[in-house]
Amino acid sequence: MKIQKLLQILTLITSAIALVTTSIWMGKQAYSWLPPEAAAESRLVDDLFSFLVTLGAFIFLGVSGALMYSVIFHRAKKGEVCDGPPIEGNVTLEVIWTAIPILLVFWIANYSYQIYEQMGIQGPGELMHLHVPVGIKVASAATIKDNNNKGDTQKLTASQHLFPIASNSEYVEQIDVVAKQWAWVFRYPQQQLFTGETSTQKNITSTELHLPCDRRVRLTLRSEDVLHGFYIPAFRVKQDIVPNEIINIEFTPIRPGRYRLTDSQYSGTYFATMQADVVVESPEDYQQWLATAATYRPSPAFNQAASEYAAKVNQSLPTGWATVAPAEPPVVNYPGDKETRQ
Amino acid sequence: MTNISIENIGIAAEQLHHPIPGNWKRYFSFSTDHKVIGIQYLVTSFIFFLVGGILAMVMRGELMTPESDLVDRTIYNGMFTMHGTIMLFLWTFPSLVGLANYLVPLMIGARDMAFPRLNAAAFWMVPVVGILLMASFFIPGGPAQAGWWSYPPVSLQNPTGNLINGQVIWLLAVAISGVSSIMGAVNFVTTIVKMRAPGMTFFRMPLFVWAVFSAQIIQLFGLPALTAGAVMLLLDLTANTGFFNPANGGNPIMFQHYFWFYSHPAVYVIILPVFGIFSEIFPVYARKPLFGYKVVAVSSLLIAAVSAIVWVHHMYASSTPAWMRMVFMLTTMLVSVPTGIKVFAWVATIWGGKLRLNTPMLFALGGLVFFVFAGIVGIMLSSVPVDIHVNNTYFVVGHFHYVLYGTVTMGMFAAIYHWFPKMTGRMYYEGLGKLHFALAFIGTNLNFFPMHPLGLQGMLRRVASYAPDAGYEFWNIVASIGAFLLGVSTLPFILNMIGAWTIGEKAPNNPWQAIGLEWEVSSPPPIENFEEIPVVKSEPYGYGKLETLTAKTHQ
Numbered sequence: 090m091k092i093q094k095l096l097q098i099l100t101l102i103t104s105a106i107a108l109v110t111t112s113i114w115m116g117k118q119a120y121s122w123l124p125p126e127a128a129a130e131s132r133l134v135d136d137l138f139s140f141l142v143t144l145g146a147f148i149f150l151g152v153s154g155a156l157m158y159s160v161i162f163h164r165a166k167k168g169e170v171c172d173g174p175p176i177e178g179n180v181t182l183e184v185i186w187t188a189i190p191i192l193l194v195f196w197i198a199n200y201s202y203q204i205y206e207q208m209g210i211q212g213p214g215e216l217m218h219l220h221v222p223v224g225i226k227v228a229s230a231a232t233i234k235d236n237n238n239k240g241d242t243q244k245l246t247a248s249q250h251l252f253p254i255a256s257n258s259e260y261v262e263q264i265d266v267v268a269k270q271w272a273w274v275f276r277y278p279q280q281q282l283f284t285g286e287t288s289t290q291k292n293i294t295s296t297e298l299h300l301p302c303d304r305r306v307r308l309t310l311r312s313e314d315v316l317h318g319f320y321i322p323a324f325r326v327k328q329d330i331v332p333n334e335i336i337n338i339e340f341t342p343i344r345p346g347r348y349r350l351t352d353s354q355y356s357g358t359y360f361a362t363m364q365a366d367v368v369v370e371s372p373e374d375y376q377q378w379l380a381t382a383a384t385y386r387p388s389p390a391f392n393q394a395a396s397e398y399a400a401k402v403n404q405s406l407p408t409g410w411a412t413v414a415p416a417e418p419p420v421v422n423y424p425g426d427k428e429t430r431q
Numbered sequence: 432m433t434n435i436s437i438e439n440i441g442i443a444a445e446q447l448h449h450p451i452p453g454n455w456k457r458y459f460s461f462s463t464d465h466k467v468i469g470i471q472y473l474v475t476s477f478i479f480f481l482v483g484g485i486l487a488m489v490m491r492g493e494l495m496t497p498e499s500d501l502v503d504r505t506i507y508n509g510m511f512t513m514h515g516t517i518m519l520f521l522w523t524f525p526s527l528v529g530l531a532n533y534l535v536p537l538m539i540g541a542r543d544m545a546f547p548r549l550n551a552a553a554f555w556m557v558p559v560v561g562i563l564l565m566a567s568f569f570i571p572g573g574p575a576q577a578g579w580w581s582y583p584p585v586s587l588q589n590p591t592g593n594l595i596n597g598q599v600i601w602l603l604a605v606a607i608s609g610v611s612s613i614m615g616a617v618n619f620v621t622t623i624v625k626m627r628a629p630g631m632t633f634f635r636m637p638l639f640v641w642a643v644f645s646a647q648i649i650q651l652f653g654l655p656a657l658t659a660g661a662v663m664l665l666l667d668l669t670a671n672t673g674f675f676n677p678a679n680g681g682n683p684i685m686f687q688h689y690f691w692f693y694s695h696p697a698v699y700v701i702i703l704p705v706f707g708i709f710s711e712i713f714p715v716y717a718r719k720p721l722f723g724y725k726v727v728a729v730s731s732l733l734i735a736a737v738s739a740i741v742w743v744h745h746m747y748a749s750s751t752p753a754w755m756r757m758v759f760m761l762t763t764m765l766v767s768v769p770t771g772i773k774v775f776a777w778v779a780t781i782w783g784g785k786l787r788l789n790t791p792m793l794f795a796l797g798g799l800v801f802f803v804f805a806g807i808v809g810i811m812l813s814s815v816p817v818d819i820h821v822n823n824t825y826f827v828v829g830h831f832h833y834v835l836y837g838t839v840t841m842g843m844f845a846a847i848y849h850w851f852p853k854m855t856g857r858m859y860y861e862g863l864g865k866l867h868f869a870l871a872f873i874g875t876n877l878n879f880f881p882m883h884p885l886g887l888q889g890m891l892r893r894v895a896s897y898a899p900d901a902g903y904e905f906w907n908i909v910a911s912i913g914a915f916l917l918g919v920s921t922l923p924f925i926l927n928m929i930g931a932w933t934i935g936e937k938a939p940n941n942p943w944q945a946i947g948l949e950w951e952v953s954s955p956p957p958i959e960n961f962e963e964i965p966v967v968k969s970e971p972y973g974y975g976k977l978e979t980l981t982a983k984t985h986q
Contacts, residue, residue: 122887141814145807155778163716165785170944173784175721175975182779182846183723183772190771201814202757208816213750273807280623306962315584316683318748318823320890326818329749332584332677332683336750349898353605353748353891355822357585359892397504409503410573411476411590413547 101331108150116143127323127369130339132210134325137204141197142264152361155162211307211339212328260307260339268310268317268330271359271394272296277379282421293382296390297425298350298367301375307428310336313416318353321367329354342369358412360395366425382423389417461555463547464958465536468554473530473556473847479521480840482565484918486514491878491914494907499896506980507872507895508576509568511595515579516564516601517726519697520608523839525557527704528615531643532845533854535619537949538637540628540967542959549614556611560604567600575601579895580690583675583683587668588871594669602665609658615648619643628948630967630982634725637947637971641728642707645735646700652739653700660689661926684750699738702834704840709795712849715776715945716792717784720972722776730769732939737766747815748822756815763813767806776802790864794845797872801837805830808883823893826886832879836917841871844924851931852938856954859935863927870920877913881906946973946980 096313119135119142132247163173207216265276277293300306310319312330323346327340352363368379392416401409442566457467458474481940490510493501502510532550536543544550566572572591575598589596622642627636635643663674664686673679675686714721716946721727732884743759777799810828811817821827844867851859885906897903941950948965949956966982973980 121882124888126732137814138811138817139821141817143809145811152774154780154802156800157783159717159778159784160786160788160796162715163782163784163786165787169785171718171785172975173717175720175973176722176779176783177720177781178726183776184727186775187772188769190768193766194761197810197814198761199766201760201816204816205753205757213752215694216542235623266787304604314581315588320823320889320891322820325816325827327748327819327822331750334750346781349889349901351889355585355823355893357588358508358576360508360895361499361891364898400504409505410509410576411571412505413588415588421954 104154108147108154111150112143112147116140119227120140123325125344125348126321127321127342127344127346128325129343130210131323131325133204133207137201137258142194142226142312144197144391152172208326210326210328212315212336213336217272226331229400230310238326260305262301262304262306263309264300264306265297265309266319266330267313268352268356268363269313269416270357270413271363272365272390272392272419273352273365274421275299275365292300293379293423294419294421295382295423295425296365296389296392296419296421297423298365299375299423301341301372302345302369304372305339305341307339310338315356316354317356317363318350319350320353321350323367327353344389345369345371359397359415362393362397364393366398376396379425385422386423387420388424389420392418438931455805457545458539461551463551465532465544465545465547465550466854466960468550469531471535471554471870472532472557475521476524476529476559479517479561480526481921483514484515484921486510486517488918489915490514491911493895494897495911497897497899497901497904502895504895505573505576508578508893509574511893512575512578512601513564513568513644515943516575516594516605517561518835519579519701520605521557521561521564523701523843524608524612524697525834526843527646527701527839528553528612530708530843530850531619531639531704532615534850534949535640535643535962536626537952537956538627538640538769538947539623539631539797540948540961540962540965541622541626541962544618545626545816546618549941550794553614553618554609555609556614556941560608560611563600563604563607567597567604570595570597571601572596572909580687580694582662582690583664583667583681583684583686584677598668599665601666602661606658606661609661610656612650613654616647616654619647620651621645622897628964628967629908632967634728635907635967635970636728638710638721638724638731639704639707639708640728640732642705642710645731646703646803647733649696649700649703649735653696656689657693660693660947663689672700681971686747687741687746687749691745696735696738698831698834698949699734701839703734705798705839707840708846708849709777709799711908711947712771712778712791712845712897713797714972715780715849715943716787716789718778718974718978719784719872720974722779723772724855724970724972727773727776730772733769734766737769741766744813744818747818749825760813760815763817764810767810772808774799774806789848789861790859790868791845793868794841794848794871795864797868797875798838798841798845801841801875803835805833805837808833821886823891825892826887828892829879829886832882833875837880839873841875844868846872847928849943850949851928852942852954853949853954855932855935855940857931857935858925858942859931863923863930867920867923868929870923874913874916874920878917879913881913885910920941947971948980953983 116139124150125134126135233407263278265278267274267327273296274300275295310328310330310380314332317330318327319330324340324342326338326340328336330336346369347368348369350365350367352360356363392415395418399414458471462468474792489502490507493499493507532544553599571593577586577598581598581601586598623640640703666672667674667676667681671679675681675683677683697828710721710727734757741754741759741763744763812821848859850863885903888903890903938954940952940954950958953963967980968982969978969980
């Protein structure tokens with residue numbers, strides 16, 4: 090009898106170790122399920138996700154393991170009609186499985202809050218309506234920022250160890266983003282231009298988003314028609330864009346490369362086509378690109394929705410229902426490398 | 432055990448709207464018998480389940496290739512809108528209301544619902560909703576194409592220029608469905624509070640009744656918000672008002688609040704009765720009392736209460752300020768506490784039992800495993816930083832299909848198999864049932880698991896096409912195969928149901944040796960349920976105990 094009890098305890102310990110090891114391994118694997126970490130924010134989100142996968146794997150495997158064990162070992166024999174033991178409850182057990190989830194919830198919520206603060210993506214926290222006078226707008230935005238920074242100095246130092254450019258630091262590059270059915274237009278304001286002997290200020294526009302690496306960027310999101318969503322999976326940032334509202338979002342790209350921006354809020358017929366390339370390059374290359382783009386004459390960019398719509402209108406046999414007509418292809422300085430965008 | 436004599440049936444049949452049982456025509460009549468209405472709900476909603484499923488399979492066909500090449504984009508958009516709308520408003524809601532309609536009066540020892548005519552009226556609105564939505568496919572401009580959320584301004588765009596477009600019909604249908612649900616909710620809450628048999632105290636009610644009670648209370652406080660939002664959207668659309676339309680100075684975000692204020696709690700309206708089904712089925716086939724009955728009962732009410740304060744988690748990525756994101760993150764995570772209590776209680780009920788793995792038990796066990804998975808993914812989604820990444824991606828689609836197919840639909844099948852002998856007086860075929868389970872279990876995983884990696888990689892929901900170089904193709908093909916398998920899995924079910932109902936073996940009154948008032952009457956039950964109203968004298972689920980449920984001796 091004693092040996093049997095010992096065996097039971099051994100089995101329990103072995104399965105607990107197996108469970109913990111598997112969960113930790115799953116948590117490590119979780120990073121590979123996600124896109125490349127191209128922004129400082131990505132790493133923060135991925136750490137949190139990995140933690141949740143570890144915890145989740147432990148709970149899932151624990152519960153389903155217990156169920157599987159019962160299904161295998163606690164089966165009624167064929168023709169057996171007797172009942173199981175009439176156990177109706179156990180107060181200690183019930184208190185434990187109420188208390189542990191409560192503690193876990195506060196732990197997860199607190200951890201998520203910390204990560205969110207470190208990301209400092211801004212977003213609608215400093216939401217500004219178009220009709221607010223400019224002076225007030227700036228002032229209120231500044232106070233919110235100050236408060237955030239004071240409260241977070243300690244947390245910030247932690248994240249600064251991890252990243253060359255900490256999230257939450259002051260932004261250096263501001264770019265306007267305009268979303269419309271179904272195109273993205275980016276405007277890089279206030280570029281000093283030296284054309285011959287005169288220096289002028291000129292807005293540069295593109296349909297491909299260029300960003301300097303290791304610099305905090307602030308995007309000002311605007312929509313001309315319906316709800317859209319700004320989403321770059323490699324950056325782990327997403328923000329809906331609301332007509333009549335200006336919403337800022339901040340992040341720090343840290344990995345040069347070509348990524349994809351998608352519209353994450355359903356915006357009508359050609360919603361799925363509303364994509365744009367995002368090019369992260371060194372600050373020097375970025376400046377170089379701006380200077381080159383400034384010299385280009387604005388020209389119409391390729392627009393998937395507009396070209397599909399044109400083909401549909403010319404169809405002899407209609408195959409679909411009526412649709413909102415896409416906006417004219419945007420006219421920009423830099424319409425992007427057409428070949429990479431089909 | 433009561434035996435209903437031929438004379439009794441004859442007397443009962445003379446009452447208005449109560450035709451003789453066994454006469455199939457009564458299922459097409461304005462019957463006020465809760466059992467007839469229950470089956471009317473179940474059969475009607477199952478037909479729409481098949482329609483919604485066909486739409487899903489066309490969509491999965493489209494997504495097998497990156498390009499939009501199977502159907503036009505407008506048609507794809509109409510299809511996902513109608514798929515969501517049909518599956519929610521014409522399958523999960525009415526099928527669960529149907530089951531509750533059938534079971535609640537029997538389980539609490541009542542002869543019918545509190546308001547039988549209201550009950551029938553509520554049911555007959557469901558086919559109206561269905562016909563409206565089906566008809567919208569055939570009007571110029573097609574059905575609504577703004578997704579089942581119908582977020583303005585997209586839902587306000589009307590390229591046909593007609594006053595009556597798909598969106599208008601959609602809003603009317605949803606409003607009628609809402610009225611039907613409110614009528615049902617009033618009826619259920621009244622029935623459960625007022626019509627319990629002597630001795631059936633609240634803490635002697637079966638957990639399915641507790642779950643229905645909690646769910647219907649949610650309907651009462653939540654639906655008015657949705658109805659108000661729908662009416663304002665309808666006015667914006669037809670009368671050019673500016674409640675939500677930003678072009679007229681409206682605020683489109685307000686609609687999102689109205690919508691989710693109901694539509695998130697609605698998830699619990701759907702899931703709570705399924706929890707109730709689990710709580711009924713596990714004790715029967717594990718031959719043990721439900722572990723922690725009272726706590727599980729109260730946790731249903733707790734879930735209903737918490738469900739009222741979590742709706743903004745659908746709007747983390749919307750125009751939602753940071754403080755609101757944080758507050759609703761905490762409330763959302765708290766849902767896991769009463770839900771966890773239930774899951775652990777079910778595991779403890781099964782642990783050490785004498786398990787019988789027949790079809791209802793298999794479906795319930797499968798549903799429970801899927802729910803644990805979906806619940807854990809749900810906690811990940813409640814965390815704001817993670818949700819900011821996966822919001823509106825297939826990760827969310829995978830999550831809620833594990834809930835709505837994996838848990839709710841599997842649970843629904845468990846319930847149908849479990850109570851089929853009671854409802855029809857016939858036994859279903861175990862072999863076909865197990866085949867159905869195997870196909871559904873594999874199909875669910877194939878179909879909905881791949882959506883998680885796709886979402887983590889950034890594939891957005893509602894897209895008709897995706898970039899060929901995004902690497903989404905493999906998992907999409909797997910998901911599509913799973914979807915077709917799920918389509919196939921309904922065939923053995925349909926065969927089983929029709930075959931068993933027409934030529935199946937006659938069922939005894941209590942084929943599962945289950946404890947519950949519904950098992951003490953004949954199969955199918957007599958028109959008035961109980962010849963003599965039973966007197967209840969113990970808690971439910973007295974498995975392994977030597978006590979009887981009612982004052983009368985049974986078996």
